[in-house]
Each structure stands twice: as C-alpha cells, then as structure tokens.
Amino acid sequence: MGTNNTNPIWRWSGSGKAELLTKGGTATYEPTAAKCLEWYDNYLICANVLESTTRYTNKFCWSAVNAPSDWSASTYILIGSAVDPIVAMVKFQKSIVVLKEHSVWKVVWDNTITVPTFVPYLINPKVGCAAQATVAVTDNQIIWLSHDGVYTYDGRGTDEESVAKISYQLEAEAWNTNWHTTRKDYAHAVYYRHRDQYRLFITEGSTQETAKQNLTYYAYHTQLNAWTKGTTNANASAIIDVGTRQYLMVGDYAGQINRLDYFDTTTGAYVDDDNSVKIDADWYTKDYTMGSPGLEKAWNDLTMIINSTSEAQTLTVTQYVNYGDYSKQGIVSMQEDAGKVGSFIIGTSKLGGGTTVQESVLLAGESKVIRFRFRNNNLGEYFSIIGFTVTWEPAAHF
Numbered sequence: 001m002g003t004n005n006t007n008p009i010w011r012w013s014g015s016g017k018a019e020l021l022t023k024g025g026t027a028t029y030e031p032t033a034a035k036c037l038e039w040y041d042n043y044l045i046c047a048n049v050l051e052s053t054t055r056y057t058n059k060f061c062w063s064a065v066n067a068p069s070d071w072s073a074s075t076y077i078l079i080g081s082a083v084d085p086i087v088a089m090v091k092f093q094k095s096i097v098v099l100k101e102h103s104v105w106k107v108v109w110d111n112t113i114t115v116p117t118f119v120p121y122l123i124n125p126k127v128g129c130a131a132q133a134t135v136a137v138t139d140n141q142i143i144w145l146s147h148d149g150v151y152t153y154d155g156r157g158t159d160e161e162s163v164a165k166i167s168y169q170l171e172a173e174a175w176n177t178n179w180h181t182t183r184k185d186y187a188h189a190v191y192y193r194h195r196d197q198y199r200l201f202i203t204e205g206s207t208q209e210t211a212k213q214n215l216t217y218y219a220y221h222t223q224l225n226a227w228t229k230g231t232t233n234a235n236a237s238a239i240i241d242v243g244t245r246q247y248l249m250v251g252d253y254a255g256q257i258n259r260l261d262y263f264d265t266t267t268g269a270y271v272d273d274d275n276s277v278k279i280d281a282d283w284y285t286k287d288y289t290m291g292s293p294g295l296e297k298a299w300n301d302l303t304m305i306i307n308s309t310s311e312a313q314t315l316t317v318t319q320y321v322n323y324g325d326y327s328k329q330g331i332v333s334m335q336e337d338a339g340k341v342g343s344f345i346i347g348t349s350k351l352g353g354g355t356t357v358q359e360s361v362l363l364a365g366e367s368k369v370i371r372f373r374f375r376n377n378n379l380g381e382y383f384s385i386i387g388f389t390v391t392w393e394p395a396a397h398f
Contacts, residue, residue, distance in 0.1 A: 024069030
C-alpha cells in the first residue's frame with residue numbers, strides 16, 4: 001500500500017503493476033487520500049485523511065477485516081484536536097503509536113466492549129513530531145525527530161514520562177541555532193540494525209538551508225546511548241537487505257544513489273564510505289559526578305584505552321563541566337607505539353581489527369560535574385573508546 005498525502009491510495013500485489021485503491025463490495029465510503037497508512041491485525045488504517053476536498057487532520061479510520069477496498073463511513077475515531085494534526089503513525093508491539101504535531105498517542109483495539117473499536121490514549125501532550133520520515137522502529141523503541149530534538153518511546157508507558165529525550169547529549173547549538181525548522185519536513189531517518197544506529201539526515205546551518213539540502217547526519221547508537229555526527233548529501237535514505245547483511249543507501253541531490261558503507265572482509269566490520277567527504281565522528285559521554293554530586297572537584301587527568309585504525313592520527317578530547325560549560329580541549333595520538341597497556345603490547349594485540357593504545361590528557365578547572373566529547377574527523381578513520389579513567393581530588397577552599 002502507498003500514499004503521497006495528495007493522490008488516491010494505491011496498492012501493489014507483488015507482481016505486475018500497482019493499481020489505485022477503489023471502493024469494493026458494500027463499501028459506503030472511501031478516503032480520497034491520506035498522510036499515513038498502516039496495516040494492523042488485517043485492517044488497513046488511514047490517518048490525517050482527505051475526503052473529497054476536505055482535510056480531517058485528526059481522523060483515524062479503518063477498512064473491513066482483510067478487505068482494504070471495503071470501507072464504512074462509521075468506522076473511524078478522532079484523535080485529539082484537529083488543530084494538532086497527525087504527522088505519523090507506526091505499528092509497534094500490540095498497538096498503533098500516533099505522533100501528532102504536538103502530542104503522542106497510543107491506539108489499541110478494544111474487543112471487550114459491546115462494539116469492538118480502536119481506542120486512543122494520550123501519552124504525552126507536550127512532545128510532537130516534526131517530520132514524518134524521521135520515525136524509525138528499533139527492536140524495543142520508537143525514535144523520531146521532534147521540534148526541539150530527538151525523542152524515544154518504548155510503547156509500554158502510559159504517561160508523559162515514558163517519552164524520553166535522547167538528544168540532550170548533543171551541544172545545544174546543534175538544535176537551537178543550526179537546525180532550521182524551515183526544512184523540517186525534509187528531514188528523514190532510518191534504523192540501521194547491523195550497526196545499531198538511528199541515523200537522522202537533516203539540514204543544519206544557514207549554508208545548507210540556502211542550498212535547500214540535507215548535508216548533515218546524526219547517528220544515535222542505541223545500546224551505547226551515544227551520538228556521532230557526519231556529513232553526507234542525502235535527500236532520501238533506505239536500508240537494503242542483501243542476504244544476511246544490510247546496507248545503508250541514500251539518494252543525493254544529483255539524482256544518484258550511493259551506498260554509505262561497505263563490509264570490510266579483512267576486519268569483519270562495517271566501515272563508513274562517505275564518498276570522500278570527511279566524517280566528524282563524535283562520542284559524548286554522560287555527565288559524571290564521581291559518586292559525590294555535591295562535592296566541588298579539582299580535575300587532574302583523563303587516561304583512555306583507544307581502539308582505532310592503524311592509520312588514525314589524532315583524537316580530539318573536549319572537557320565539559322557543570323552540564324555543558326566548555327572547559328578544555330586536548331589532542332592525543334592514536335598511532336601505534338611500543339607502550340604497554342595492562343598485560344598486552346600495543347601493536348601486537350588487536351581488538352576489533354584495530355590498534356589499541358593508551359593515551360592521557362590533562363584536565364583543568366573545578367566543578368561538581370564533568371563529561372567528555374571524543375572526536376576524529378580524518379577521512380577513512382574510525383575509533384572506539386574501550387575505557388577511560390579520571391583522576392581528581394576534592395577542591396581546596398580557604
């Protein structure tokens with residue numbers, strides 16, 4: 001089934017040509033067009049519906065069972081207010097999650113009442129969806145772009161706290177200054193299962209806005225709760241299954257389709273291939289209080305165990321204190337040397353197909369809270385932080 005929100009809904013059987021969806025059987029009603037489609041328990045569901053020339057932005061209607069051409073004018077519900085239009089909906093677990101422009105809802109089929117029907121429940125009245133194509137489903141959550149960042153919902157919660165913001169780790173300027181809402185409808189995202197990434201392609205900064213192009217992506221690593229940032233030209237994205245592997249494909253503004261990664265048979269890892277454009281790979285840690293949230297601390301140094309490509313030159317480490325204030329930046333080498341880490345020799349032992357090194361940077365200042373950003377922007381290089389330690393002492397006060 002397919003829709004473009006303007007023309008009649010179409011369907012394809014898997015062979016031959018696609019055809020328009022038309023009334024069949026005893027149908028007394030037919031949606032002219034719809035912004036959202038979903039197939040749930042043998043019902044075809046339409047939301048944000050156009051009927052003739054009238055748009056019903058909060059309408060949620062469904063076909064007869066196993067009959068997508070058979071509709072009734074009475075099988076529908078209205079979800080919230082029409083001034084808060086439905087932007088997206090997705091089947092998740094045993095419900096339909098409906099994302100409106102300024103709220104989140106969950107719709108379930110209730111067969112315990114006299115006339116079984118779909119019933120909507122308001123989950124969060126404060127968080128909405130900024131772009132339909134940014135909604136992606138992972139193994140255990142839904143992720144999407146809202147008006148002030150990226151949010152997630154696990155499908156089980158029934159109150160507004162169950163909708164959580166996950167982009168708080170990014171610098172505020174990435175959303176408040178550089179992301180322009182004039183192109184929010186053009187943002188799109190995919191869930192890249194083999195790399196466990198939610199990858200969001202957006203327009204960021206005045207240059208990209210003037211060019212009317214998505215040239216930036218943010219990748220959220222769901223298990224690590226960490227972000228990386230990159231640059232690529234993408235006005236559309238998709239995940240393609242090839243045997244047991246997945247490939248991330250994008251369409252650029254020159255009309256070409258590009259694969260953004262390849263499988264390295266030597267290292268056994270997926271490697272970003274961004275068409276010779278540098279990647280700013282960032283990883284932000286969480287905020288650390290070192291078990292003493294009320295204590296002012298004097299920071300000494302940060303020691304890291306780093307796994308990287310043998311060609312990788314440097315890693316930029318940025319220190320932040322007190323929930324975001326910039327404090328200090330240092331650069332360390334990621335090249336092989338003759339040093340030792342624990343019981344194995346760098347340059348001989350390999351973890352994940354890369355070279356393992358230990359490096360330290362001096363820290364600065366005093367604060368109650370600290371976090372770090374690790375960055376490398378060299379073409380064809382990647383890194384991972386296996387572990388790190390921080391030394392500090394209570395700040396002296398006289």
